[in-house]
Amino acid sequence: MIKQILGTALIAVLGIILVMNMLNMNKESSTNEYDVTGDTEAEGVAIGPPGSSGLEVGELSPDFELKTLEGETIRLSDLLGKKIMLNFWATWCPPCLKEMPEMQEFYDEHGDEIEILAVNVTGSEKNEQAVHDFIDEYSYTFPILLDTAMNVSDEYKAITIPTTYFIGTDGTIQHPRKAGPMTYEFMEEMLEELN
Template sequence: MIKKILGIVVLVTLSFIVIVGLVDNNTNKTSGSGTTENNAEGAGIVAPGQTGIKPGKMAPDFELQTLSGDTFKLSDLRGKKVILNFWASWCNPCKEEMPVMQKFYEAHKDEVEVIAVNLTGNEVGVKAARDYINKHNYTYTIPLDKDLDAREKYDVSIIPTTYFIGTDGKIQQPHKSGPMTYEYMTKMLDKLK
């Protein structure tokens, strides 16, 4: 008798969890680009299942125009430590992370390059990215991934996503999906060679 009651309690609990998950999934906001925004850890922009680039692999090179109009090429930073972040202005977890990245950048810009690639192809336009950056006075480099080539090379399926690249041009730590804290960035910087 106790086993039957316990079994019923387990089934009711599991059913409740599934129903809550489905309701929560259906109430996520949809951005202007047609992608689903999930405020918990990051915003999904493509189907899940991509795993990103593993530590020990060379960081794929890319060349993009920056928000300031310059040409940015990742391989030009070889010999420097790099925190490579992917974001969009409509992404709430990105908005949570960017002021922390600015504070970190101001404190550590002599030790590491902070690069925040705007997924302009998933963005509501360059103007949205420019307005957001100017409004908050972020000063790290902002390349514009208009064709989403860099996103594809890095298998970014959730934003923000961040890679940690060493002076050898290799990914040296597992990538981070979701917003970073100041402490996390400091920890990753300490591990980069």
């Protein structure tokens, strides 16, 4: 009888230890966060492996050609001579959603002074229709480009989204990339500093 009680107690203790270990493993896996940007101030969502801080100031912006939501083709090199804000984003990215209303306000106020190209990392979306539905729901009017193969996102090393580059009239990157959501004030400051 004592052996049965000790055996049952031992099984109960082992069961409790097993449950505690499983709970601890779940807790650890749900709270681990890794900064892949190298920027301790960055807010965003990682969509790729670490290894780069993005394109450098002074580098020529890699040319690309992407379709817009409306089916038009935009080639970056066709915009040479204009100031450009190149933003990488996704519908499932909370920091991206946080900055988009301010991007719309900025576009409404300064759209004649700077080209805003919002490149959706479409290859990471549920489907392309999700992008259309999102833009329609919030009535954003700045150009939305679809990076379905994610080649442009890769070339610009947009491993954290949102990521934004500011390109000058000479086609070069003129400021360090901005990883994380932008404010209206930040966008105005960048516009004033672009040439």
